[in-house]
Amino acid sequence: MTANQRSLGIMTRCQGSHFVDKGYYRKLTQYGRKHGIRVFVFSPRQVDFSSRKVNGFEFRNGAWQSNVFPIPALIYDRCFVGPSYRHYKPFVEKLQNDRNITFLGHGLSGKWQVHQMLVKSAVLAPHLPPTDLLTLPALDGTLNKYGAAIIKPMAGTHGIGVVRIKEARGGYEVSGRNRENQPFRRLIREKKKLKAFVASFTAGRKFLVQPYLELHTSDGTPFDVRVLVQKNGQGNWETTGRAVRLGDKQSITSNLHGGGKAVPLASFLSKHFPSAIVTRIDHVIHKLTDELPRFLEQSHGRLVELGIDVGIDTKGNVWIIEVNSRPGRTVFRMIDDPTAQLHSITQPVRYANYLMKERVGGY
Template identity: 25%
Template sequence: MKKLYPIEIITDSENTVYLPTDFDRNTDLKILAFGTASKEATIKKQNKSRNTVGISSDLFNDLHFPSSTSNIHLFAVNETLYAGPLLGIFTSGFSTIKVRPIGDRSILFSKLLSVQKTVGVIAFLFGEQHVNWDTGTINGLLYEDGWKSVEVPFPNVIYDRIPNRRIENLNKIQAVKNRLQQEYSIPWYNPGFFNKLDIYERLLQDDNISDYLPETHALTNFSVIERMLSNFGNVYIKPKNGSLGKGIYQLLYDKKDGYYYTRFKDIDQGNRLMKFDHLEALMNHLFDKQNLSHYIVQQGIHLIRSENKSVDFRIHTNKNKDGQWEMTAIAAKIAGPGSVTTHLNNGGIVKAMDELSDTDLKSEEMITKLTKASLQISKALEKQMEGYIGEIGFDLGLDRKGRVWLFEANAKPGRSIFKHPSLKKFDLETRRKSLEYAVFLMEQSILSLEDIYQ
């Protein structure tokens, strides 16, 4: 069991660490490590029955512990005592405004960092411009009753919060990521964004997951749309790398009147419904001179309904400090009037599961089905994707027969559902778990070092 220990700063000793009385060590410890910094020290048990970590003030300062550090985890391997984890949250978009150093996302990050003491993680924000390669330190940003700058060692673990694909692909961003991972062997989690078609094709290889997948193809010609409309009655056309429901079109074919219809959100006119005699005319109107290779076409599902509107679900899963997947948030999303999706920016609304009173399935049954599916898909994705995945946001649907469908998996899920008053508990839990995973990754990286030296 991974235990949290309070820190005490010792002023009457030098270069010394006092171990908690219940901390079990198998070897003589001679080195204290914090992040990638380390120093030889005298390490011994507390004289009295005290389950705290006593660190002499000189050692505390030499290793660049932030002054706000209060609770830590301890790991002992060979002659080294590791204290941490020190978690670097890597992002971009920093400003010179002290009260809003990360612009509009400052509140989001302050809320994220506010839970670190209860998790036992020392977390800070940094960007590529904050790395001091010569000294092996980072001028990071901490949050505790306000933002402040602090110099810390390179971290044990890095949590990727780059905001979009364009910034992620910048050479300077890639250079920092590659160097910290390759030269310093720092575990890096949530390293990139998911591509919808790539996710579909990878999951299709898993027989346990394929039943959750609506038929999905790259949009290469009109004939695949014609066939799918004949089979399913409606399809969705989505950008491969889209987000927030932008650029999504629903296509429908009415066999009785022979017309093709499309629903979409127009930037100027809002949600629209248009009718066409021919599929080619519809497609040429929507995608005139656009490259269709940027889109996918996906089977439409007859979803369960509430208030006579389509409903789908946002589910968050997180890795915990033991490296196990947990379902940490679930909410229903109800489509807005005439909307092609349930996204809030398209007029959708969020409801807690127990607020769905007029669906064919009971809320307990829906939660059970959706939880099982989200955990199964999380484990399957982890096997299929490169790097460490610490959190996933799923858009799942239930059809009128109770079958679960996966619409999207998001590597960097949004948090708009947590504005709903009854979902605040999920907001806190997802923030805690997104930091907690660093404890597991720190332990794994230390154990891998032990394997090297054996």
Template identity: 30%
Template sequence: MTPKKVIGILTWRAGKRFAEPDYLSRLVKAGRELGAEVFLFSHQDVFAKDRKIRGFVPKAGGGWESNWHSWPQIVIDRYRRRVPEYMKLRHSNLFEFANSPFSKKWRVTELLANDARVKMWIPETYVYSPEKLKAMLRQYPILYVKPGIGTGGKSILKVSARGKRYELQGRDKRYARTNASLQRAEEVNQWVRKWVTEQRISNGNFLVQQGLNLELIPNRVTDIRLLIQKNEKGQWSVTGCGVRMGESGSSTSNLHGGGRAIPFHRLVTKRFGEERAQQILRECHHMAHQVAFVLEEKFGRMMEFGLDIGVDVDGKSWLIEVNPKPGREIFKQMKAMDLYAESISRPVQFAMHLIEEKEGNCIRLAK
């Protein structure tokens, strides 16, 4: 009987409280269905000297149970907090990981903006400073001021020039809406300086970015969330995409902030027609593959990316953000449960592919 493949999922936990419990529980179950042994663990569960690891799996009636598990052959990293203990484990040689460490949002944007293969899709972006904000206000009718680390739509501010006034819309750290109407650029600068100080997350920096007119529906911001993943053959493949539509008057489309998920074709075809919608979809797929190749060249082996893509009112596509540990709730919200299930299975399938590849190499070397 062939022994089961052993896959660990590195994540944050406190007691039996886990980050992303619903998704991670589904990931473990997907692994079981594929015939693998899959479990969750955190940095405090690794006993390297004894080569022992404590793993957690979901219990039938809810909650989690722990036990000693075999040392994982491959580890999927879903840890989202850059605490010192995690960083130390991540840079040790204890495990082989399916996905490499990633960088801060600004460094990724800078890398993509300087690569000929993808720079045409990158809005102009800089690290925030009062001087840079002032210069960008003169250049663009819409700007975004946002944290340099992923936040699910928190602490993002939209600045729009309308007639002789500036309209500011944002969501603070608690997703509460903020609005202001100011007359002079200097007032905007003072207001934004205060926002950046008060809304800073984990001592991170802020970015100022060229704004895009993404109101494909009047008074609603829309963008596309596209998921590209490695499949069971280790090849990049787009799992699917959907449109996030923000609440009326909101500065962002994030589902956490009250946004709604709708199928791509329903909105984009209605706005641009069938033929143009197909062209936009092909471009989004092409962009996803190019971005994945460029980032993998730079950071090493990756497993999946969530791309936030803006399609402006003229039909031009822009890359707004890349997330190496993406959610997949958009498929669930669209009731596309086949895509949702596939998006959960693919990381396990890719991890199993890596194990098979490693085992094949060992057999060849033994000969």
């Protein structure tokens, strides 16, 4: 097996030598080296297809060092989608279409596309909140039926741009996080002014609208459950870890980037729900997170890992809130789960090793 066939390229958005998640990629590099896999970080904009070379960075001798590498046989896509992704997309697509390259998994498209896939599953559909593309008539319909709505950007992350609109005495209470991830709350008295606010707030971006679900504890603390599922060294899906993310009482989301914290799932459930309901919740979460990656992969194509965000309302009903194909791992460090933390880092390399064996029929 040639050197580039035993290499794993972590594709991310680099600005020179600056890129996020350096600590995670350092650990991936070190774990890969133990297993004879050369791991390096590169930007899709730095690939030279004529020479089949790429400028990238490798962690050696205690520091990140630049180097020129052969285009790797396997790519781990950590190129987060955002406003500037359009500058990377053509290069990513060229790599995806290269027959000599295998992606560990392909990134999911927007929330709407994912919802359209998942709603076709008889197991998953009952646990998906009613979801529409945001239009003023769709918002009106949701408010009239449920009394409160959530609007969220189709391509948003970290709870940025998520807003609750709630019928209130004297008008509408609007609260959430703006584009700078700053919390806000205001009362808008007239329907006409509400429509003007929504048009201004969502300008230039596509949003979804859903009923507002009571995803909080009895004292009003918002929370959700992050479940990390990953492919293992045999190519099979496995749950790496589960944790609860708690938000600030003044917030409507529980995202860690909005100042939230994390706690273990089992102790949290037993504190907030009766034992019979805890048993049912645990069973449903297991059923959903077992079904979802396999079902989604059938429609979407190969995936390597998913962060599945699960909501639990005040009655103990379980909802699928969001699915992320480029999940973070901070939550498992925050709850001091060293096994989940270790697996979250090592599984992508184990799966890469499995794919390498598959490509050459064993070695």
